[in-house]
Amino acid sequence: MSVLSWVKVTVCLWLLxxxxxxxKWLVLGAVAVAAWPVTLVAVAGFAAAxxxxxxxxxxxxxxxxxxxxxxxxxxxxxxLRQRSWQAVALAPVRDWAQGWHHLTGSGEARTFLLVAPxxxxxxxxxxxxxxxxxxxALTTGIGGWTASAPITFDARQWKRQVRTAKGRIAAxxxxxxxxxGGRIPAGGTIRAIGHRWHxxxxxxxxxxxxxxxxxxxxxxxKTNLMMRLWAGWFTAALDAARAGRGRRPLLVVLDCKGGPDxxxxxxxxxxxxxxxxxxxxxxxxxxxxxxxxDLPPGDLAVLLYQMIDSGTGAAAxxxxxxxxxxxxxxxxxxxxxxxxxxxxxxxxxxxxxxAWGDGRHPEQLARARSAARHLPDIQLRFATxxxxxxxxxxxxxxxxxxxxxxxILEGTREPSVAEAQAMALTALAAHAVxxxxxxxxxxxxxxxxxSAVARRVPISNLYERGRSLGIGVQVSxxxxxxxxxxxxxxxxxxxxxxxxxxxxxxxxxEPLAALAGTRRVLETAHRLVGAAWGDEGTTxxxxxxxxxxxxxxxxxxxxxxxxHRGAATFVQVARPRPxxxxxxxxxxxxxxxxxxxxxxxxxxxxxxxLDDVLGPGAAx
Amino acid sequence: MTASPFDALGLPARPDLSDEQVxxxxxxxxxxxxxxxxxxxxxxxxxxxxxxxxxxxxxxxxSEAFADLAAAVDDTSPLPAVPAAGPPPAAPVRPGNxxxxxxxxxxxxxxxxxxxxxxxxxxxxxxxxxxxxxxxxVLHLIPGQPAAPALVTGLIVWFLRTGRSDLAPPx
Numbered sequence: 001m002s003v004l005s006w007v008k009v010t011v012c013l014w015l016l017x018x019x020x021x022x023x024k025w026l027v028l029g030a031v032a033v034a035a036w037p038v039t040l041v042a043v044a045g046f047a048a049a050x051x052x053x054x055x056x057x058x059x060x061x062x063x064x065x066x067x068x069x070x071x072x073x074x075x076x077x078x079x080l081r082q083r084s085w086q087a088v089a090l091a092p093v094r095d096w097a098q099g100w101h102h103l104t105g106s107g108e109a110r111t112f113l114l115v116a117p118x119x120x121x122x123x124x125x126x127x128x129x130x131x132x133x134x135x136x137a138l139t140t141g142i143g144g145w146t147a148s149a150p151i152t153f154d155a156r157q158w159k160r161q162v163r164t165a166k167g168r169i170a171a172x173x174x175x176x177x178x179x180x181g182g183r184i185p186a187g188g189t190i191r192a193i194g195h196r197w198h199x200x201x202x203x204x205x206x207x208x209x210x211x212x213x214x215x216x217x218x219x220x221x222k223t224n225l226m227m228r229l230w231a232g233w234f235t236a237a238l239d240a241a242r243a244g245r246g247r248r249p250l251l252v253v254l255d256c257k258g259g260p261d262x263x264x265x266x267x268x269x270x271x272x273x274x275x276x277x278x279x280x281x282x283x284x285x286x287x288x289x290x291x292x293x294d295l296p297p298g299d300l301a302v303l304l305y306q307m308i309d310s311g312t313g314a315a316a317x318x319x320x321x322x323x324x325x326x327x328x329x330x331x332x333x334x335x336x337x338x339x340x341x342x343x344x345x346x347x348x349x350x351x352x353x354x355a356w357g358d359g360r361h362p363e364q365l366a367r368a369r370s371a372a373r374h375l376p377d378i379q380l381r382f383a384t385x386x387x388x389x390x391x392x393x394x395x396x397x398x399x400x401x402x403x404x405x406x407x408i409l410e411g412t413r414e415p416s417v418a419e420a421q422a423m424a425l426t427a428l429a430a431h432a433v434x435x436x437x438x439x440x441x442x443x444x445x446x447x448x449x450x451s452a453v454a455r456r457v458p459i460s461n462l463y464e465r466g467r468s469l470g471i472g473v474q475v476s477x478x479x480x481x482x483x484x485x486x487x488x489x490x491x492x493x494x495x496x497x498x499x500x501x502x503x504x505x506x507x508x509x510e511p512l513a514a515l516a517g518t519r520r521v522l523e524t525a526h527r528l529v530g531a532a533w534g535d536e537g538t539t540x541x542x543x544x545x546x547x548x549x550x551x552x553x554x555x556x557x558x559x560x561x562x563x564h565r566g567a568a569t570f571v572q573v574a575r576p577r578p579x580x581x582x583x584x585x586x587x588x589x590x591x592x593x594x595x596x597x598x599x600x601x602x603x604x605x606x607x608x609x610l611d612d613v614l615g616p617g618a619a620x
Numbered sequence: 621m622t623a624s625p626f627d628a629l630g631l632p633a634r635p636d637l638s639d640e641q642v643x644x645x646x647x648x649x650x651x652x653x654x655x656x657x658x659x660x661x662x663x664x665x666x667x668x669x670x671x672x673x674x675x676x677x678x679x680x681x682x683s684e685a686f687a688d689l690a691a692a693v694d695d696t697s698p699l700p701a702v703p704a705a706g707p708p709p710a711a712p713v714r715p716g717n718x719x720x721x722x723x724x725x726x727x728x729x730x731x732x733x734x735x736x737x738x739x740x741x742x743x744x745x746x747x748x749x750x751x752x753x754x755x756x757x758v759l760h761l762i763p764g765q766p767a768a769p770a771l772v773t774g775l776i777v778w779f780l781r782t783g784r785s786d787l788a789p790p791x
Contacts, residue, residue, distance in 0.1 A: 065777075065781075066774060069770075069773050069774055069777045070770045070771060070773060070774035070777075071770070073769060073770040073773045074766050074767055074770035077766035077769060077770065078766040080766075081766060091766075106761070109761060110761050110762055113758055113761055113762050113765075113767055113768075113771060114762055114765060114767050115767075116767060116771055117767050117770045117771065117774075120774075168785075171740065171785035171786060172738070172739045172740060172785070172786065172787065172788050172789065173735075173739060173784050173785045173786060173787040173788060173789055174785040176789035176790070177789065267679070270635075270636075270679065270683075271636045274634075274635045274636055274683075274686075279683070279686065279687035279690055280683050280684065280687050281683055282680060282683075283679070283680070287678060287679060287680035288680055579788060579789040579790060580734075580738040580788055581731060581734050581735065581738065581788060581789075581790060
């Protein structure tokens with residue numbers, strides 16, 4: 001074959017290929033023009049999906065949502081009028097054909113409206129197909145004009161999806177604290193990978209009653225997310241209790257960082273919980289107290305022992321003495337101490353000898369005598385510890401007194417005190433759940449920034465204790481490293497979070513993102529002819545992250561990735577707000593029973609003269 | 621003494637009042653009724669207001685007082701201690717259930733004005749206007765055709781589905 005004939009054949013083949021392509025587009029164009037009402041709706045649907053970053057599911061659902069009321073009513077009325085299914089089936093064709101005889105603006109509008117009950121669902125269905133193909137072609141690399149088309153497409157769609165999700169959560173009624181079926185709405189769905197897509201992402205409230213991990217850097221919107229989950233869980237549990245399907249809820253929040261921010265957060269949480277139906281929300285230690293001494297003597301002795309940093313090595317000898325003395329002091333006949341002062345009084349050789357010296361406890365008496373020379377030291381250590389802890393754990397007060405407790409631990413300012421307080425509070429929470437004497441409650445124990453106090457009480461302990469007691473535990477940390485001291489502990493916490501893992505913006509999300517697993521995706525390589533794409537290439541399968549760490553690293557404030565059961569959903573979290581209706585003034589006239597407690601005389605405004613009320617420095 | 625400490629200070633019975641609101645209410649009453657005022661003031665009212673202020677001056681105190689009020693209004697506090705149970709059995713359709721559903725519907729419709737007021741009323745009005753105008757357009761252009769009521773139904777459904785998001789969440 002000569003060069004000329006080879007060129008001729010090549011050109012002919014190229015022309016033939018082009019003709020087939022052009023013919024294909026011409027036929028498609030002719031069909032589109034002929035079925036213009038369907039084309040119109042399909043184009044509008046496709047454009048909306050593209051500009052708003054909708055997934056294909058959304059268009060499909062719209063088609064079905066339109067099909068049900070509009071087409072069904074139209075079919076019914078048409079059937080009543082025509083009285084023949086054949087005529088009903090041909091009615092849109094007839095209307096469409098008549099439309100070609102009135103090629104005016106109003107004539108076309110009339111034709112469109114006549115065939116709309118069929119054209120709209122059909123058009124939306126077609127748009128869904130076209131959008132599915134477009135997405136497929138671009139994500140697999142077989143579509144687009146340039147090599148970077150898949151990357152550009154993904155980035156553009158992400159922006160649009162975020163914008164749409166933000167618009168969705170701006171509507172007041174879109175994201176209530178609790179949705180139907182006891183689901184807790186978290187915010188607008190940005191992108192769902194593996195999970196079913198819904199415009200508003202929600203989780204069943206039962207997930208909160210399990211274990212959940214929230215990881216996000218400071219300022220990533222972690223608090224808003226956690227508050228929303230608390231309020232949602234509380235509302236759902238309260239509803240269930242009122243319907244006789246569960247226990248009354250008790251929310252316990254440990255804010256382990258402390259500081260002025262914690263007060264603001266506590267106040268916001270309180271307002272939110274009032275809106276959710278809570279009656280009493282206590283903020284510790286500012287407004288309410290608890291009594292450490294309500295614990296059973298055995299637990300109290302163990303707790304007091306753990307609260308003191310006893311060291312290791314040679315110090316173990318003194319640790320044993322400490323434990324023995326504490327057991328003697330707390331379990332003495334006559335019951336455990338009622339407060340810190342009574343406890344410190346017991347750390348005295350004479351007191352112990354008197355308490356155990358009734359002749360029935362010779363062994364305990366002997367132990368008390370042999371430990372006598374250590375007692376002043378032990379008393380000094382506990383006096384110091386209890387003094388630093390302050391009066392907030394010295395009663396009176398009980399966890400059962402309120403619907404929710406917000407504990408502020410100064411973990412940043414005084415880590416050792418906060419650690420001791422955290423130990424005491426978790427022991428009290430465990431006691432509240434297991435105590436047979438008090439009403440059983442459904443408890444959610446949320447530890448915000450627990451890593452601030454986790455040096456002596458690792459999160460994993462809290463986690464495992466919660467699991468064994470049937471308490472839902474929610475733990476938050478600022479980073480993967482903050483979840484635990486060792487890699488082993490971190491994995492143990494994250495991998496057992498059966499309620500799901502929320503990741504917000506964080507610099508090292510890979511270990512958590514790996515929990516969502518990977519999925520199979522196609523990747524197409526094109527052969528280059530010069531600087532342009534040729535017609536040939538290969539497609540291969542590879543694995544891609546379900547929760548892309550790069551995407552997580554770039555998450556904006558208020559955006560989160562929820563990982564659950566090997567799938568991931570990106571969410572724009574909605575700021576929790578109580579329903580304004582739930583905080584409206586009480587309407588019914590009520591008669592207040594006699595006050596429960598006397599007003600504190602020192603706190604009340606006891607005034608000497610009118611100047612005290614009106615003066616510039618008016619009290620209190 | 622007045623029935624409720626909130627009433628004594630002329631405040632709405634709600635737990636989320638701020639310290640400033642309570643203090644301002646007490647100051648206003650105290651200034652008007654203090655025994656040092658010419659004429660001796662109103663000792664009884666002053667005493668009531670002072671006692672109420674002592675109760676309501678802290679958030680925890682307001683929480684307690686609100687809880688007492690709520691407990692007096694309904695029977696939901698303290699809630700009965702019930703053992704945890706599995707999912708509730710499916711409720712059979714009975715006249716009682718239908719009555720309860722009717723009551724719920726009535727309650728929801730009573731809340732509607734407040735939900736509109738606290739939601740996005742302007743957007744809701746624009747949606748309603750758009751649905752009305754489109755319906756009129758359809759009825760004007762294809763009167764008597766089966767497609768007209770079908771499209772109007774579609775517009776009503778669209779309004780109901782999308783308009784919900786413009787309402788404040790139910791209380």
